[in-house]
Amino acid sequence: MLHIEKYAAVDIGSNAIRLLVASVIEQEGKDTLFKKTSLVRVPIRLGADVFLEGEISETNAARMVDAMQAFKLLVKTHNIVRFRACATSAMREAKNGAAIAENIENETGLKINIIDGNDEAAIIASTDLKSLIQDNKVFLYVDVGGGSTEFTIFADGHTVASRSFKLGTVRLINDMVEDTMWEQVEQWIKENTKEYTKVSMIGSGGNINHIYKNSGVKLGKPLSYFFLANYFELIRNYSYEERITELNMNPDRADVIIPATRIYLSAMKWGKAKNCYVPKIGLSDGIIKSLYNEKIAEKTSKVF
Template sequence: MLNIEKYGAIDIGSNAIRLLIVSVIERKEQPTLFKKTSLVRVPIRLGAEVFLDGKISEASAHRMVDAIQAFKLLMKTHNIKRFKACATSAMREASNGPQIAKSIKEQSGIAINIIDGKDEAKIIASTDLKNLIQADKVFLYVDVGGGSTELTVFANGENISSQSFKLGTVRLLEGLVDENVWTDMETWIKRETKDFRKISLIGSGGNINTIFKKSGKKLGKPLSYFYLSSYYELIKSLSYEERITELDMNPDRADVVIPATRIYLSAMKWSKAKNVFVPKIGLSDGIVRSLYNEKVAAHTQIKD
């Protein structure tokens, strides 16, 4: 007998706002399945104005309200049982972020949780990511967003260390990243990985997912440093328009993909990683998994 419920996760990022709907399938005496049912992505680039002006514009705030209200209707139509909305660096750094979150709650009834980099990394780590972390291997997990990059070193099956850097694709496009940030990230990666002989990367984020999809690789197979560096040279050689028409990229992906690839390549170089695994997970997946874990914990407490 299966127990099937749908969960919703809203991710308000620096480059886009997403709604992920997942069917959570509970099976008797077998692992629970998480099947992605729908993903809606609205390209509201909050980071472009927040990182420049320190706040979200009135026009973007209106678009956010419209998007969240649309997401609410979609979740109602899908008969969502549990949901949560989280916002990352753009909302976190916007001087009017809390005010806009309050406005969204008043107009849509949906509460926005503005989380920090460590919480973001923790939520993502609750996903199927742990199934990749074999006890006998070392991984550097790299999540590249529009406003920040989250890094975590896994060794012996455990989280050894983690750090968030204000090094994101939208910041780089706007020329808002000081060279010292690159230096700090290089120093951190080299220091935290120097005691390990062989390291692989785990990459997450919309850009690495796009690159992986276009590679034609099967899920579970890694991209090599050589492949990623060759792809980097290719996209740099093409104009913005050519990346849209010749590589079939979305307009809001065709510009950020270059700085994102640079970040992944830098992380591979500094950690001496030769391969990057792309499990196609992100904050939205982590939100769903954390909601399910909360449900299980609550039921366990009731039984106790």
């Protein structure tokens, strides 16, 4: 007997806003399945406002209201039973972030939770990676966003370290990252992986998903450091326009793909990882999982 419900999660990032709709399928005596039903992405680059001007522009604030109104209709149409929207780096750093979140709730009825970097890393770490994270292996999980990158070390089947850094693709293309930030990330990765002889990387985010989709690598197999290094050199030799017309990238992907690849490559180098697995799991997946965990906790509390 199956029990099926639909959950929805909104990830308000520095580069884009995403709505994920997932079917949560409970099976008696088996693990619960989380099946992605729909993903809608709107490229409102909030980070370009915030990291340069310190606040979200009136134009993009209005676009956010429109996007959330559209998401509200989709949530209603899908008969969603549990919903949560989380905003990350751009919204939490914007001087008017809280005011805009309040206005969106007044206009649409949808509450936006502005979370800090540690919460973001924890939500991402809660995603179901059982198929990859095994007790006898060590993984460096790297989730690259527009405003920040979250790093998590998994060893012996559990999280041993996690941290968020203001090293994001939108910051990088606007030349807003000091060399000291790269040095801090390098030091953190080396310090937290030095005791392990073999580390693999798990890459998360739209850019690594794009690379993996177009890599020709068999589904489930990892990308090698050698492949990523060659890919990095390839895309650097194309202009922004050529990446759109010849490499078939979306305009809002064609500029951030280079700094994103640099972050992944650097993380692999500092962690001495030879392979990068790409399970297509990110913040929105973590939100869905956390909503389900809350449901289970509610049921348990009622029993006791």
